[in-house]
Amino acid sequence: MEKLKVNWLDKKLNVIDFAFQSLLRHKTKNGLIFLIFLVIISIISSIFFITGSLTKELMSTSKSLPDITIQKIQGGRQVVIEDSYLSSIEKMPGVESVEPRLWGYFYFNELKANFTIYGMDLNTLEADEYTKIDQQQVQSPNPDYDMIVGTGVYRLLKEVFMEQNFIFNQSNWEQEIACRIIGTFKAETQLQTNDLMIMQVEGARKVLEIPESTYTDFAVYIPNPEEVQNIAIKINRLYPELRTVTKKNIETTYRSVFNWRSGFVLSGLLISILAFLVIIWDKASGLGNEEKKEIGILKAIGWDTDMVLSVKLYEGFFISSFACFGGIISAYIFVYIFKAPGLKHIFIGWSSVYPDFDLIPFFDFNYLLLIFILTVIPYCTAILFPAWKVAITDPDVAMRNIN
């Protein structure tokens, strides 16, 4: 009798057909496993996307930061720094300039909002960096009290009809300070400027109640990046009460702020991994009676063990890989199209002023390949072992389901 010749490709396609039909025979069970897998991978991918994007946002502007930020520490807390330190630091070889900075926070009780106040010469800001507000009809009491605010601040102040003039007042002040709002920062920069109120230095000093000849910190600029660490050590040696935070320290903090030690990342990953392990354990602990019977019948009609295992492998591969693709795509849409509703509130916390979560997309194929390998391979492996155990059993025993 002539042996039926079937080429390799047809053989494989027939096995794939059978595997897919086998999946459809147990639609509900396989559908549920697919959905659970999809949700787990969605959660893991959303965590990677959101933390990757926030790190990318942080790193995108880090090169413009001062080379060294000098703070004065007293009793383990930051206090104002006297300008007497300025001259000796400026004279250090390698230092291009030292800028004393005046900034702090103002808590607006009526709106339960914290604003960041920053004192600088407003004339140094260029026309394309903010949007001017027509204030011709409002008299400015003093140009020192003109302000440019972030979009979040402006939106909040409109609610209390203070979008033209904002009045700073504390209960211990003899007189309130009225500031005219002359512009807002552009919406595209809201991740950096959303809560900012920028005014002239003297106005900021009055609002923040910082005494004369003192500042919040100093920003040091050093043209040669190789010298930054040495100069920081020199400053620390000369003035042990000062803390020097270099740009490199800040970048290291940025890279590690959303690492595994962050509660959000750790809890999200742990929950997902535990749920995944439960599914794997369920699969690895053994096949159901119907599946054993099915394998027994296939062996009885002449299927090889490796063909039976191919069917099981294809079943596992289809469920896990489609769930993986679906999870990654749905996570991307959730984070970057819908702007992570619900999830972003974990980062926002109790803030009254917060920006839109319009993030730079973070799509790293290395991460996605890692997710694919860590989900598909363990799942396929977990399916193969119990199938192999049944496949090497006598078909009669398997069909009758004798333990």
Place this chain on the structure above:
Amino acid sequence: MRYSNTVFIAFLLSFLLIGIVYQHSQYRIEEIQPVIDVRLKITRKIGLPDLAITTAARYLRHYSLGDINTPFQDYPASLDHFPAGFAYSVPNFENIPVIFRLHPRSSN
């Protein structure tokens, strides 16, 4: 149509969707480049680090300029009670220069 054809079409669609998502991300990155240039200019002028995501507490708003003990400084045995603190790990201050002065022990 054979089931294997359905599977291949599904795989092709998945790869196509991943490709579309990748292209969308690249398009958004290119679109956002002029905005990053504006952000760089503003950061150069103001010089303050960190993102204005949460303004609930100063150590969360300016995360990289705070201290490890700042979340707990409100009173003795204070815990970090701001919900947004859950999202951030401890700032890394390992390489901040600290000068230790060793004094020889006096022999009495």
